[in-house]
Amino acid sequence: MAEDRIGKDRLLEMYARLAEGKVLYKLEEAEHYKCSLRSIQRDIEDLRAFFHNQSDASGVVQELVYDKKHNAYKLVPPLRNVLSNKEVFAVLKILLESRSLSKAELDPILDKLIDCCVPKECKSYVNGLISNERFHYVPPRHNKEVLETMWRLGEALREHKEVEIDYRKPADGSLVHRVLRPAGVMFSEFYFYLAGFIVPQKEEKIEFEVENDPFPTIYRIDRIESLKVTDRHYNVPYESRFEEGEFRKRVQFMYGGRLQKLKFYYKGPNPEPVLDRLPTAEIIDHNEKGYLLTAEVFGSGIDIWLRSYGELVEVVQ
Numbered sequence: 001m002a003e004d005r006i007g008k009d010r011l012l013e014m015y016a017r018l019a020e021g022k023v024l025y026k027l028e029e030a031e032h033y034k035c036s037l038r039s040i041q042r043d044i045e046d047l048r049a050f051f052h053n054q055s056d057a058s059g060v061v062q063e064l065v066y067d068k069k070h071n072a073y074k075l076v077p078p079l080r081n082v083l084s085n086k087e088v089f090a091v092l093k094i095l096l097e098s099r100s101l102s103k104a105e106l107d108p109i110l111d112k113l114i115d116c117c118v119p120k121e122c123k124s125y126v127n128g129l130i131s132n133e134r135f136h137y138v139p140p141r142h143n144k145e146v147l148e149t150m151w152r153l154g155e156a157l158r159e160h161k162e163v164e165i166d167y168r169k170p171a172d173g174s175l176v177h178r179v180l181r182p183a184g185v186m187f188s189e190f191y192f193y194l195a196g197f198i199v200p201q202k203e204e205k206i207e208f209e210v211e212n213d214p215f216p217t218i219y220r221i222d223r224i225e226s227l228k229v230t231d232r233h234y235n236v237p238y239e240s241r242f243e244e245g246e247f248r249k250r251v252q253f254m255y256g257g258r259l260q261k262l263k264f265y266y267k268g269p270n271p272e273p274v275l276d277r278l279p280t281a282e283i284i285d286h287n288e289k290g291y292l293l294t295a296e297v298f299g300s301g302i303d304i305w306l307r308s309y310g311e312l313v314e315v316v317q
Helices: 002-019 026-033 037-058 085-098 103-117 120-135 147-159 244-250 272-277 301-307
Strands: 063-067 072-076 161-168 175-188 191-198 217-220 224-233 259-266 282-287 290-298 313-315
Touching (some): 103 120, 147 161, 147 175, 147 224, 259 301, 272 290
Antiparallel strands (some): 063 072, 161 224
16 A cells, blocks of 8 residues: 555656656666666656547647657656756846846856756756856846845736835935835846836925926836835726836936937948847938938937947937
């Protein structure tokens, strides 16, 4: 009776790992469960028959196949899709090069991605690909942990709850209290940001850069010293809802300001970097002066970016 229970537990554990996209090595399974290779082979045949019967019943074809290259058994396709080695490598590089997280928050993410998505025989190879960059990783200077605050803001945004924050202003370091209606959480060049609409309080005087601005104010999340998610809900009519994706196309460097239409010449050999940087940009002409582009942008950050191109850019309007 006890042997039957052990056999069933073993079978369920093997099934769970296959469902997660992991592979089974016969010898390792036998050593782990302290049983014979014959018992593991019998389990594999039972699992293969189970998946075959499930495919007939559900119409979703899944097979337990032997991978000769890795000398292992795997479920094709897995019940839960996981990232491929190439996809994991790309995500790891993006995380490292973004320099957006402290090492205390970054390292566990890197470890979990490799552990969950990379086959055992490839783990050391993938770790080797990023080892130098990981060792020399330089976190943002604030070196604060931001994931918890980001998640709480995301929940408030999802549930349409007002938040109260104490925010450290970059100009003079003073602390201000704000009541906000979150509109979006975004990332741009090393930092995570909260876009939120200010809820003015009685006897509070706030100087707005743009009066009656239909766009939210932007706050760097690492500068939020304290956060309180209130129970006060706010309504967002569908027709006037804030769309992060559309806003993100138009904002540069997360500076506040007006929404503006810009026309300029780009005199470089290839306008691709400009088009990638400004998703709303369009080429309307190409002549001896260069590429004539128009773009709709938000805030004053665009001026900083355009100046960085020097004589390669000439603003028309």
